[in-house]
Amino acid sequence: MGGWLDGNVVSVVDGVAFGLLLFTIAVGLSLVFGMMDVLNLAHGTLYLAGAYTAYALSDGTLPGLLLALAAGALVGALGGAALTALTQPLARRGHLDQAVLTLGITFIVADLLAAAFGGEVLPTDPPTSLRGTVDLLGHTYPVYRLVFIGVAACLATVVYLVFERSSLGALVRATVADRDMVRAQGVDIRKVLYGVFASGAALATVGGVLGAPILGPGPGVDESVLVLSLVVVVVGGLGSVRGALAGALLIGQVQTLGVALLPEYAPFLLFGTMLLVLVVRPHGLVASAVRT
Numbered sequence: 001m002g003g004w005l006d007g008n009v010v011s012v013v014d015g016v017a018f019g020l021l022l023f024t025i026a027v028g029l030s031l032v033f034g035m036m037d038v039l040n041l042a043h044g045t046l047y048l049a050g051a052y053t054a055y056a057l058s059d060g061t062l063p064g065l066l067l068a069l070a071a072g073a074l075v076g077a078l079g080g081a082a083l084t085a086l087t088q089p090l091a092r093r094g095h096l097d098q099a100v101l102t103l104g105i106t107f108i109v110a111d112l113l114a115a116a117f118g119g120e121v122l123p124t125d126p127p128t129s130l131r132g133t134v135d136l137l138g139h140t141y142p143v144y145r146l147v148f149i150g151v152a153a154c155l156a157t158v159v160y161l162v163f164e165r166s167s168l169g170a171l172v173r174a175t176v177a178d179r180d181m182v183r184a185q186g187v188d189i190r191k192v193l194y195g196v197f198a199s200g201a202a203l204a205t206v207g208g209v210l211g212a213p214i215l216g217p218g219p220g221v222d223e224s225v226l227v228l229s230l231v232v233v234v235v236g237g238l239g240s241v242r243g244a245l246a247g248a249l250l251i252g253q254v255q256t257l258g259v260a261l262l263p264e265y266a267p268f269l270l271f272g273t274m275l276l277v278l279v280v281r282p283h284g285l286v287a288s289a290v291r292t
Contacts, residue, residue, distance in 0.1 A: 009137045011260040012253070017145045019252020020152035021214060024207035026229040026236075027159055027244040028200025034239020035176045036196055038087050039095045042102040044226030045109045046201050049075055050208020051217035052117055055124045058212075062127050065209075072209040073202045080201025084194050106222065114219050121218030144213055151210065159203070160241045172196055176239075228255075231270065235277045237284025246285045 029043045050072040057068040083102065090097045125131065126144035133140040163169040175182045175192045183189050208217075215221065228251065236247025254273045258266035277285060 008257065008260065010139050010141060011256050013136065013141060013149075014145070015253035015256035016249065017149050017152075017214065017252070018256055019249040020149055020156065021207060021211045022228055022232050022252055023156055023245050023248035024152055024210070025204050025225055026232040026248055027156075027241055028203040029229050030233045030236065030238055030240065030244045031163065032197055032200045033233065034237075035172060036193060038084075038091070038197070039098045040083060040087070040102050041099050041226060042083060042105045042109070043201075043204055043229060044222035044224070045106045045113075046076055046079055046204035047208040047211070047225045048110065048113060048217055048222040049079065050205030051124065051212040051215070051221065052113055052122075052208075053205070054209040054212035055117070055122050055217055058124065058127070060125065060128045062129065065127050068209045069206060072205040076202035076205030077198040079205070080198035081194055083201065084197040088193070106226075110219065110222055113217075117217065119219055121216050121221070124212035124216050126213045148210055148214065155203075155206075156241075156245055160245075163241050231274050233284075235274055235284060237286045240284070240286045243284050243286030250285070 025043070025047050028046075029040060032038050032040055032043075053072045053075060054065075054068045057071055058064045083105070086101060086105070087098050090101060130144040130147055132143045134143055134146065135141075163172065171182070171187065172192060172195075175187070175189060179189055182192075215225070232244060232247040232251050234247075235251060236245070237243030250273065251270065254269055255266065258269040262269065
């Protein structure tokens, strides 16, 4: 076991990094779908917008990265608010109408981004101070990816504490469980709904900014990210931060180790894992206590 791990340590750590990137993207999709019952197929486009923001604003310095993060969060929050306004009239008409609407938005925004930035995948470099490598059990490993793991782990902790351990999270869960009762307490339900959607969208764009050096912006990236995010949500369980984290870490390992060890079977391993989890645990690895 030790020899196998030593030989694949880079792939394992890559799996952790990729899993945490998937968590940053997918947790917003899970919360919006699981708590608000809104199927947002434009979620991958939010990541793409964040990645293009990183490409446009990052200048090789840490302040440039921080500027890109702030701009990406703003873009995501505004995009989430806009998506809330567009999908709310369809709330009573089922998921198919929501899927068609958000899919149409995806095509429009993706085409606009391709027209602005071109049709090639754009390599996005991390800040100069984070471009080196370190020794990891006898293997060289990029400093930026290790830093990303630390930052994403902190972000996951904050998201968990806010949504599942704070009074704000309790308000969100109460709104999902009984909107009329919360409204009777004088709470503006629309602000809660807009806040959840905007937060989930901002997480996706922030993930795009941080993940651009790992999964750079380009046509088709939004589709790949959306598919992987949906797999994470299904595997982890709807509406659960812990579920999104567990599902993302599992899928991150399956994807990276599958590509490294069995590249020709990697897609089958990905969806085979999802099928196995659904057979054993139909509600996902961590079923949410809140259901719409």
